[in-house]
Amino acid sequence: MLEVVEDFRGDAYRAVYTISFEERVFVLHVFQKKSKSGIETPKRDMDLIRDRLKVAARRARELKDEQA
Numbered sequence: 522m523l524e525v526v527e528d529f530r531g532d533a534y535r536a537v538y539t540i541s542f543e544e545r546v547f548v549l550h551v552f553q554k555k556s557k558s559g560i561e562t563p564k565r566d567m568d569l570i571r572d573r574l575k576v577a578a579r580r581a582r583e584l585k586d587e588q589a
Contacts, residue, residue: 542581549573
């Protein structure tokens with residue numbers, strides 16, 4: 522899993538995605554970082570990312586099976 526952090530006009534934005542599913546990239550979550558202190562991603566966002574990662578893994582398997 523890879524996290525990209527970008528600052529724009531004083532606000533921080535994060536995109537969390539994975540590139541581990543062969544030739545596919547799944548965007549799991551994009552959000553604006555609200556906290557002015559600390560670098561840890563909030564638990565609510567991490568739970569959402571984990572859930573979406575499971576869905577992406579399942580979908581990647583389905584797409585691979587369709588191509589076989």
